[in-house]
Amino acid sequence: MAAELDVVNLLLIAGGTLAIPLLAFIVSFLLWPSALIKVYYWYWRRTLGLQVHYADRGGYRFCYSCRGKRDGMRPSILMLHSFSAHKDTWLTLVKYLPKHLHIVCVDMPGHEGTTRTDTDDYSIVGQAMRIHQFVESIRLNRKPFHVVGTSMGGNVAGVYAATYPNDICSITLICPDGLKQPHESKFDNHLQDLERSNYTLNIPLIPTTPEEMEDMFRLCSHVRFKIPQQILQGLVDVREPHNSFYEQVFLEIVSEKSRYALQEHLHLITAPVQVIWGKQDQVVDVSGVTVITETLPGCKVDLLENCGHSVVLERPCRTAKLILDFIILQQEARGGTKKSS
Numbered sequence: 001m002a003a004e005l006d007v008v009n010l011l012l013i014a015g016g017t018l019a020i021p022l023l024a025f026i027v028s029f030l031l032w033p034s035a036l037i038k039v040y041y042w043y044w045r046r047t048l049g050l051q052v053h054y055a056d057r058g059g060y061r062f063c064y065s066c067r068g069k070r071d072g073m074r075p076s077i078l079m080l081h082s083f084s085a086h087k088d089t090w091l092t093l094v095k096y097l098p099k100h101l102h103i104v105c106v107d108m109p110g111h112e113g114t115t116r117t118d119t120d121d122y123s124i125v126g127q128a129m130r131i132h133q134f135v136e137s138i139r140l141n142r143k144p145f146h147v148v149g150t151s152m153g154g155n156v157a158g159v160y161a162a163t164y165p166n167d168i169c170s171i172t173l174i175c176p177d178g179l180k181q182p183h184e185s186k187f188d189n190h191l192q193d194l195e196r197s198n199y200t201l202n203i204p205l206i207p208t209t210p211e212e213m214e215d216m217f218r219l220c221s222h223v224r225f226k227i228p229q230q231i232l233q234g235l236v237d238v239r240e241p242h243n244s245f246y247e248q249v250f251l252e253i254v255s256e257k258s259r260y261a262l263q264e265h266l267h268l269i270t271a272p273v274q275v276i277w278g279k280q281d282q283v284v285d286v287s288g289v290t291v292i293t294e295t296l297p298g299c300k301v302d303l304l305e306n307c308g309h310s311v312v313l314e315r316p317c318r319t320a321k322l323i324l325d326f327i328i329l330q331q332e333a334r335g336g337t338k339k340s341s
Helices: 002-031 033-048 088-092 123-135 150-162 186-197 210-220 229-253 261-268 290-296 316-333
Strands: 051-057 060-067 076-082 103-106 145-150 168-174 273-278 300-304
Touching: 033 076, 033 088, 033 145, 033 229, 051 210, 060 088, 060 123, 076 088, 076 123, 076 150, 088 103, 088 316, 123 150, 123 261, 145 316, 150 168, 150 261, 168 316, 210 229, 261 290, 273 290, 273 316, 290 300
Parallel strands: 076 103, 076 145, 145 168, 168 273, 273 300
Antiparallel strands: 051 060, 060 103
């Protein structure tokens, strides 16, 4: 009887031990989904071996995560995320890259953990200058590196490669904006409505409700993700304190100064270029590829079937392989290394 009681007590203790974190998860999911989202990112950074660091330059602080060490085998990879996103955007892609590669994911100017000021220049050229400050602060350009940019980050990456050619050995542009596409996208129609309203209408890329968040996912992704209402609310809660800043940046990057910045700088890019684009992109129409190839006929183009604007989220494994294959191809062309991953 005493032994049976001991077993019951052990089961009760074990059940209680499991119940506490389970209950905490349920409460967080229902009441504080935004906290759960932050824990999720923290967990995946830790699981993938990414560490968060800060770099200061001239009173400006950059937040970034990195993995791996610089070596003579492969170039470092700098990743520039899209508008209103953050360094953790790349987690789904980093998962499929070799762990020995030196990868740096930085929060773009004003985003997440990087310094935000009301007087900073958030134009595409201004952001490229800030990223150059970051590169110099961590001495990433001691050796030419590969830069990857998606959407707004692709626009900045292209301008960076054109402005600081000695820093770059190759570049990957993923659904980059900053081009005058031959065909309009669904988002272009939204943008025209916004301009006619003098920007009094809600900006589709700055959701303020779970319903608007769901609409943004439908706009940005061809793949339909089933996201619980609580998580949608959590995503809104995480973004809401930054919405006025996002509006400021949005108005800057669609202004005359920045809207076609990539296109205006394409002819100055000397590094090998790879373009990856989702064929069903509703934000930046895939016809933008022709604009790039007309100026850079030697660039490598990979178009992804059944994929929208959120290439990194929709096709992370395929995208990681394409980027790695491109980097290896460029190294072999330069006679750098034997083929290996």
